[in-house]
Amino acid sequence: MSYYMPTKLFEDEGIVAKSGALLGSLGRRALIVTGRRSAKLCGAFDDLIAVLEQEGIAYSIYDEIEANPLISQCVDGALAGEGADFVVAIGGGSPMDSAKGIAILLKHGTDDYVEKLFGAQDYDALPVVAIPTTAGTGSEVTPYSVFTDAEQETKRSMARRVFPIYSLIDPRYFMTMRQRLRNTTMMDAFSHAIESYLSIKSTPYSELFALEAISLIGRHKERAFDEQVSLDVMKELIHASTFAGFAISQTGTTLPHSFGYPITFAHRVSHGFANAIFLPEYLKLCDETRVAEVLERAGFSTRDEFDAYIARLLAISVEPLTLSAAEFDKYSDMLMANKAKLANHPGALSWETARAVYEKALTSF
Ligand code: NAP
Ligand code: FE
DSSP: OOOOOOOEEEEOTTTTTTOHHHHHTTOSEEEEEOOSSHHHHHSHHHHHHHHHHHHTOEEEEEOOOOSSOBTTHHHHHHHHTTTOSEEEEEESHHHHHHHHHHHHHHHHOSTTHHHHHHSSSOOOOOOEEEEEOSSSSOTTSOSOOEEEETTTTEEEEOSSOOOOSEEEEOGGGGGGOOHHHHHHHHHHHHHHHHHHHHSTTOOHHHHHHHHHHHHHHHHTGGGGGSSOOOHHHHHHHHHHHHHHHHHHHHHOOOHHHHHHHHHHHHHOOOHHHHHHHHHHHHHHTSOHHHHHHHHHHTTOSSHHHHHHHHHHHHHTTOOOOOOOHHHHHHHHHHHHHOHHHHHTSSSOOOHHHHHHHHHHHHHOO
């Protein structure tokens, strides 16, 4: 058993403005990695620029990260940041994950980039600072990066492990999330915590965080049906997401993530909702006693209540999908090929069961 969490986390309103010395300790030139709009909208971008300028730290900007980023965006980002000493990501999982890949290519060059990010040999990275603006992926405290692999028609975890050196959490940045984004990211955090707790790799250290994340999301689950939440509720949802990140940083994720990846790739269902679609069927494959603990922590008296909640949430979030028999077959093949996630699930999963889960989950919402 082990527990390893090297990321130093600071949470405070105005934390970025107060982090000049911290950023200055990482070097004289930064690359900022972010998406097109939201970092500017929520104020994080301006706060970061102000503190970099105040410290005399030069910077370049790569602000073209899209949701579910392509592997090749790491190359574009690294080329935009040549000469940087460190990388600062602002945004949700997509910019934070990309920053980790970019930080490897900035240090080791962009040639053979697929090999450097996914091959057997290890490569280290420049320091990465994460400024999260969504409460879901936990990428600010995990070593993982997930990219869209257009060739394999799914999403794929980078082989390298890059923990951010610092995470700067300002709860105000999350308040510009609309209801749908808030809900899909909340479902991502929920599935991280549940999958971690039910994983073969779960330990007393990871469980502490997983169960607390489940409780926090359980406490605020009905807020999913409100257009806006208060800053106090948002702070607890951020904690749930970060706690779930601590948990999966130790255990990884398991089946719902695997089931969801091709649905996100082929049908553009956002990541958190793609996980949520499979949670009810997944729970039926898991140990009953542990599932009962999850349900109790989340404030559901029965499995049916849980299923009804997920159905209610998906009904306001995702258009029903119609998939062909050939698609169910293909996605089941892909799921069986993702050995790492299968290995995290206690017990064996057959191709037939995987296919039945796909069919049942996708026809029942
Ligand atoms: P995201 O893909 O980073 O962002 C989705 C959208 O939300 C973007 O359009 C973004 O706008 C917008 N947005 C971000 N922050 C906002 C804010 N505060 N206000 C308004 N809009 C905002 O979303 P995500 O769910 O956080 O990340 C999903 C990605 O993370 C997936 O690729 C998933 O596979 C990965 N993931 C990683 C881990 C891990 O451990 N590393 C775990 C789970 C999932 P802009 O484009 O303008 O920025
Ligand atoms: Fe996830």
